[in-house]
Amino acid sequence: MDPKPQDHQSPSSTPSQLRQVLVLRPPPVFTVHEQDFSSKFHILKAYDSPLPTHDFLQTHAQSVKAVLCSGIGPITADVIRDLPALELVVTASTGVNHIDMAECRRRGIAVTNTGDVFSDDVADAAVGLLIDVMRRITSGDRFVRGGRWATSGEYTLGSKLACKRVGIVGLGNIGSRVATRLKAMGCLVSYTSRQEKHTTPFTFYPNILQLAFNSDALVICCALTNETRHIINNKVMMALGKKGIIVNIARGAIINEVELVKCLVEGEIGGAGLDVFENEPNVPKELFELDNVVLLPHRTAFTQESFYNAAQILIGNLEAFFTNKPLLTLVPNEF
Structure with missing residues (x-):
């Protein structure tokens, strides 16, 4: 009705x-x-x-x-x-x-x-999370605050954003804004979505596995539905690879969180920037000690x-x- x-x-x-x-x-x-x-x-x-x-x-x-x-x-x-x-x-x-x-x-x-x-603010934060993980900004903050700069001096190199292949999962209001921002920063943007968007300049992949295989990072922007629940699973993470980064500003359950934690802990992917989690406000404790993971309390829209x-x-x-x-x-x- x-x-x-x-x-x-x-x-x-x-x-x-x-x-x-x-x-x-x-x-x-x-x-x-x-x-x-x-x-x-x-x-x-x-x-x-x-x-x-x-x-x-x-x-x-x-x-x-x-x-x-x-x-x-x-x-x-x-x-x-x-x-x-x-x-x-x-x-x-x-x-x-x-x-x-x-x-x-x-x-x-x-x-x-x-x-x-909220779309512009979430898109800004998505790009911010990607930069943070790649350039190790939050990790560097902990390094300095923990006194390790004075005692060690050795700090793991980050990675350049420009020329990276970034795959957008869901090219809707937010995904389009993320893509536009990343293109302006020199990234090679591609996407997967329910339908190909013929008016965009970005490369379309018909499924998430192909997108992951051809990306250095994935930014998740799609809605949570029965079809997208746990769409980011172990196969996708393996396709993304050991240097791959996942940013999620959509909904936690789009990622299989158990498999994500396992891949991060075992070094099967390179890092993650997460604003959302599967069982909020509970966050897997294994993530707290990982320097290649940036965590936010579901606040990317909050300005x-x-x-x-x-x-x-x-x-x-x-x-x-x-x-x-x-x-x-x-x-x-x-x-």
Whole structure:
């Protein structure tokens, strides 16, 4: 069932009921800009309630039409079933893998995201991670802070970025921006994606193994789906080779994390820059001591500017919904 425009107001409703927005767990964008949300909507804070989540949802089951969420507060089929009046899920992210899209489609619930508001910041960070691993910047910082410069003086050489063959896994909004940045820095860019992009100058490979075999580094930018889960496996890492580098700014489960750790520890690949992990916030402890691995806490999208812009999009979608206007960033539900 496809989402249909409906009248979200009724003559007997009060203003607070008209603009109720449920938040299971506060997205970081909401936390930073909570005042802006609270001035426009009546926020139902499940996370502040002494009631268990199920009981809280039951209390507001007949009145909640809109939910604001992010990856830290998944919208599961159980949550959706507890909210029979729900018509809109607004996520403070680009990805929607934390939302049961099939159940939303069945119920006719619309889903919006933040569009491409985070794309430039994530692309910048992806390139930053690649440079960091190749030039050993974080490793060098630890070298100096640990006092080894004064006592040893020997420091492992890094590698030049220009002329490296970099494969982009997923040439969408973010992947295209990463590719453009790397091309400007002298890299030889290729990609694999669901479909070949005939308008781009980059070399297309029809599968991930061919891309890895012809790359010095892979930058993962694709969405997490059933098809892409663990698409980066041992075979791909072996094809990339002992000097190969993997950067992941997409979703942790796109990589088989157990095999990645094994390959890194055993020296089967050259290094990794990781912003995302399979079981966040848990990170494999084996990675902590590796100088050829750079770790971030799923924060490549987090800048002051992107948070402000994202908040405006989230508020804009909620206001559009409550005033029966077209949603700004409706996610096509093909799940």
